[in-house]
Amino acid sequence: MLMRLYPEKYGQQRLEQACDRANAFGDPTYRTVKTILERELDKEPLSFEPVRLTGAFLHGPEELFCSIKS
Numbered sequence: 001m002l003m004r005l006y007p008e009k010y011g012q013q014r015l016e017q018a019c020d021r022a023n024a025f026g027d028p029t030y031r032t033v034k035t036i037l038e039r040e041l042d043k044e045p046l047s048f049e050p051v052r053l054t055g056a057f058l059h060g061p062e063e064l065f066c067s068i069k070s
Contacts, residue, residue, distance in 0.1 A: 010037050017042035 007015055018036040022028045024046055036042050 014042050021046065 010018075014037060015033075018033045018041075019028065021036050021042055022032045025032070
């Protein structure tokens, strides 16, 4: 939805920066991205380093489910 509304007004690069900023704050909603663009916050550096979640369990299903008995 965002991609259709704002590239013409703000440009693709600003839209992507606004989406990145909204994701960094954990709130990637339409309203948040719109506010970031309107206030030109996408042009400001982040005041913190976003947390990168790993999200992968790389030890296999036996180790992941070792406490579950069939």
